[in-house]
Amino acid sequence: MAKALPLKGVRVANFGWVWAGPVVGQTLGFMGAEVYKIESRARIDINRTLPPFAEGVRDPDRSLQNHAGWAGNGSITLNLKQPEARELALQFVATCDVVIENFGPGAIAQMGLGYDVMRGAKPDIVMVSMPAAGLDGPLKDVRTYGMSLTSLTGLDSVTGYAGGPPVPMENAFVDPYNGVLAAFAVLVALAHRDRTGVGQHIDYSQQEAVMQLMGPAFMDYVLNGRVASTIGNKHPQGVGAPHGVFPCKGEDRWISIAVMNDDEWRGLVEAMGSPEWATSPELANAAGRRERVDALHEQLASWTTGFDDYELAQRLQEHGVAAAPVLNVADLLNDPHYRARATFIEVTHPLGFRETIYGAYVKTSRTEADVRPGPVIGQDNDHVFRGLLGLPEERYRRLIDEQVIY
Amino acid sequence: MPGGALEGYRVVELGSLVSAPYCAKLFADYGADVIKVEPPGEGDASRSWGPFPNDEPHLEKSGLFFFLNTNKRGVTLDVASERGRELFLELVRNADIVIENQRPAQMRDWGVDYAALSKANPDLVMISITPFGQTGPYSDWNGYDLNAYHLSGTGYRYCGRPGEAPLEHGAFSADFFGAIAGAAWGLAAAYGRAQAGGGQQLDVSCAEVTAALFVGAQNIGGYAQDGVALSRTGVGMPLGAPATILRCKDGHVWMLALEPGQWDGLARVMGNPDWMRLEMFQDMFVRAENAEAMYPLIEQWTVEHTKEEIMDRCQAEGCPTTAIFSVAEIAEQPHLKERGYLVDVEHPLLGTVRDLGAPFRLPESPGGPVRAAPLLGQHNDEVYGSLLGLSAGKIDALRREGVV
Numbered sequence: 151m152a153k154a155l156p157l158k159g160v161r162v163a164n165f166g167w168v169w170a171g172p173v174v175g176q177t178l179g180f181m182g183a184e185v186y187k188i189e190s191r192a193r194i195d196i197n198r199t200l201p202p203f204a205e206g207v208r209d210p211d212r213s214l215q216n217h218a219g220w221a222g223n224g225s226i227t228l229n230l231k232q233p234e235a236r237e238l239a240l241q242f243v244a245t246c247d248v249v250i251e252n253f254g255p256g257a258i259a260q261m262g263l264g265y266d267v268m269r270g271a272k273p274d275i276v277m278v279s280m281p282a283a284g285l286d287g288p289l290k291d292v293r294t295y296g297m298s299l300t301s302l303t304g305l306d307s308v309t310g311y312a313g314g315p316p317v318p319m320e321n322a323f324v325d326p327y328n329g330v331l332a333a334f335a336v337l338v339a340l341a342h343r344d345r346t347g348v349g350q351h352i353d354y355s356q357q358e359a360v361m362q363l364m365g366p367a368f369m370d371y372v373l374n375g376r377v378a379s380t381i382g383n384k385h386p387q388g389v390g391a392p393h394g395v396f397p398c399k400g401e402d403r404w405i406s407i408a409v410m411n412d413d414e415w416r417g418l419v420e421a422m423g424s425p426e427w428a429t430s431p432e433l434a435n436a437a438g439r440r441e442r443v444d445a446l447h448e449q450l451a452s453w454t455t456g457f458d459d460y461e462l463a464q465r466l467q468e469h470g471v472a473a474a475p476v477l478n479v480a481d482l483l484n485d486p487h488y489r490a491r492a493t494f495i496e497v498t499h500p501l502g503f504r505e506t507i508y509g510a511y512v513k514t515s516r517t518e519a520d521v522r523p524g525p526v527i528g529q530d531n532d533h534v535f536r537g538l539l540g541l542p543e544e545r546y547r548r549l550i551d552e553q554v555i556y
Numbered sequence: 557m558p559g560g561a562l563e564g565y566r567v568v569e570l571g572s573l574v575s576a577p578y579c580a581k582l583f584a585d586y587g588a589d590v591i592k593v594e595p596p597g598e599g600d601a602s603r604s605w606g607p608f609p610n611d612e613p614h615l616e617k618s619g620l621f622f623f624l625n626t627n628k629r630g631v632t633l634d635v636a637s638e639r640g641r642e643l644f645l646e647l648v649r650n651a652d653i654v655i656e657n658q659r660p661a662q663m664r665d666w667g668v669d670y671a672a673l674s675k676a677n678p679d680l681v682m683i684s685i686t687p688f689g690q691t692g693p694y695s696d697w698n699g700y701d702l703n704a705y706h707l708s709g710t711g712y713r714y715c716g717r718p719g720e721a722p723l724e725h726g727a728f729s730a731d732f733f734g735a736i737a738g739a740a741w742g743l744a745a746a747y748g749r750a751q752a753g754g755g756q757q758l759d760v761s762c763a764e765v766t767a768a769l770f771v772g773a774q775n776i777g778g779y780a781q782d783g784v785a786l787s788r789t790g791v792g793m794p795l796g797a798p799a800t801i802l803r804c805k806d807g808h809v810w811m812l813a814l815e816p817g818q819w820d821g822l823a824r825v826m827g828n829p830d831w832m833r834l835e836m837f838q839d840m841f842v843r844a845e846n847a848e849a850m851y852p853l854i855e856q857w858t859v860e861h862t863k864e865e866i867m868d869r870c871q872a873e874g875c876p877t878t879a880i881f882s883v884a885e886i887a888e889q890p891h892l893k894e895r896g897y898l899v900d901v902e903h904p905l906l907g908t909v910r911d912l913g914a915p916f917r918l919p920e921s922p923g924g925p926v927r928a929a930p931l932l933g934q935h936n937d938e939v940y941g942s943l944l945g946l947s948a949g950k951i952d953a954l955r956r957e958g959v960v
Contacts, residue, residue, distance in 0.1 A: 373906075395702075
């Protein structure tokens with residue numbers, strides 16, 4: 151494999167924090183960009199304080215869940231409350247192609263580092279800001295958590311058991327999602343910059359980006375005035391039947407089965423040994439199955455419940471049926487498919503401990519993705535401040551002593 | 557689309573349903589020339605999925621197809637035929653990127669897998685998005701969004717009540733996640749292909765993308781070290797409270813008041829009831845231990861008020877509670893209207909149709925849907941004639957043979 155990664159030579163100043171912002175940097179980093187997270191010991195990023203910790207030692211450089219999401223970012227420390235730190239940040243930005251931030255709207259401008267200031271330092275800079283509901287509009291200051299952002303998109307209104315109340319997605323699905331899509335946004339703007347010489351400030355509204363998942367339901371509202379509600383595991387357009395998650399042998403074991411056409415239905419009937427209920431002519435076509443979907447699901451559940459989930463998935467696949475086991479966290483690490491694809495890998499952290507993170511979750515045939523462990527706070531200070539910015543040794547030491555580089 | 561950020565990139569899409577079409581839409585909505593290749597006759601399967609106006613099926617009136625294919629040019633081509641395959645390779649020679657989501661065995665059967673396409677165009681970036689990926693024991697499995705999503709552990713870990721079935725989001729979440737990962741990695745590969753020494757294939761598994769970036773990110777390090785595997789609670793955040801969905805007068809709210817300032821804000825909004833000052837509710841961790849007692853107390857108040865009222869008053873007092881908006885409420889939201897997120901697109905059969913706009917905003921090079929999704933084979937003459945240089949007679953012959 152060639153080692154000249156596609157984004158080699160693209161440098162990124164990542165002011166992002168918690169999860170979404172760091173993932174933007176990580177995504178670009180996998181493809182060769184040189185990314186530095188700018189953070190400070192004066193205000194430790196909350197994601198560094200989340201357990202569990204490597205070898206059980208509570209320390210901001212040992213948060214295991216943080217490392218997977220941050221891996222690929224480098225780290226430099228600047229206490230941005232200090233004027234001299236802001237100056238250094240701008241000197242650094244002047245050497246960069248991209249700035250990332252995911253504070254609340256206007257917060258970075260209040261720190262004296264708004265887009266205008268960044269552009270002063272680097273006229274063709276590409277900057278992405280990613281507040282909850284965008285940089286303008288009546289809701290621009292709305293506060294949400296990653297977990298609840300989906301409430302603004304309509305998505306929460308369809309998540310739940312069919313016909314029941316909304317059931318929360320218990321973590322911020324949208325954070326890594328927005329991290330990856332904002333990386334695409336940055337690349338789009340870089341392509342534009344290369345062609346025209348003009349940089350820009352990307353207004354990435356997390357609400358608008360995630361609302362695209364509601365596009366199909368939105369169309370049903372536009373075309374028919376129908377308002378989507380909770381659908382459980384049923385097909386969003388009601389096309390597939392059966393389409394759900396069914397119990398298997400063992401505690402909390404399940405299988406997903408989706409039948410989208412008559413061929414797949416015939417395969418399923420065959421795999422079940424053609425029981426009488428399933429061979430009824432009413433179920434031979436899609437419309438009939440859709441009409442009887444609830445009864446169909448009950449029948450199917452009483453059949454799946456005696457089988458091992460993995461074995462049943464294999465058996466159904468042999469009959470051309472779209473079926474797969476429903477995995478839990480332990481399964482993710484042990485599943486033969488993820489093991490074969492090296493989805494999760496063990497790496498050695500700079501502090502010496504071993505940790506398991508995700509590797510290149512997209513496989514590349516020419517260039518080998520750059521996979522690194524989660525960063526130690528300030529690990530790249532020497533390289534950036536002395537090397538890249540050329541600070542004399544004496545000033546560098548003074549800035550460390552005065553907790554400017556901190 | 558001229559003037560778009562990706563002007564100059566040409567993309568050929570051999571996609572159906574959601575993942576590859578959404579990935580290609582991202583390129584089309586920001587100015588790339590995207591040529592969508594559909595099988596003659598029925599076209600992309602999403603044309604048959606709906607929603608349709610009045611629920612009357614019609615290949616040109618599917619809302620799903622409309623949403624996922626704006627700004628693209630559309631051609632029909634029977635890739636399975638020898639002549640069709642040759643024409644496909646000719647399109648690929650004229651493209652920078654191919655985006656597809658066929659089963660790997662299908663692409664091999666057609667003779668249009670990466671080995672074949674890269675021979676035709678060594679600089680090609682091929683984005684292959686499937687539920688399970690190009691390699692590994694499940695790579696030849698049949699699968700849809702539901703199967704990929706639940707293979708990621710998302711439902712098991714994070715969505716649903718204990719003892720009941722793990723839940724999908726209620727959307728095509730794994731398909732969308734695969735689509736955006738393919739877009740980001742694929743555009744990076746195309747952007748830097750000169751220094752990388754040529755094109756390449758990006759193998760995207762929707763299951764793997766979701767398993768790694770979402771569930772894996774937050775769980776795998778801890779599980780590998782300590783062997784602790786957590787699962788869904790059905791409540792929200794089990795470690796801090798309030799962090800859950802509660803009923804209100806006209807629906808539901810996402811109730812969040814974790815930090816002291818947020819809790820105090822909520823207290824002010826609720827008129828400082830005495831119970832909120834009890835020892836058992838004094839910080840988010842203690843409140844979580846007593847959540848079963850607390851949630852009904854808050855709900856007694858929320859059911860007396862509307863979601864907008866609760867959201868507005870909470871937000872004003874520094875408490876990040878939000879309304880759970882329905883698709884109808886979102887479609888009419890003043891905020892989105894003022895930002896111009898909702899756009900109107902003209903379609904020859906559907907008329908003027910309201911659509912969601914660009915997923916992110918580029919002030920210097922605006923994006924978003926301008927042209928409606930193509931009718932089946934709408935751009936056959938344009939693409940086969942102007943781009944590939946076939947004469948009108950030749951195109952007619954291909955039509956008669958059923959290749960186009």
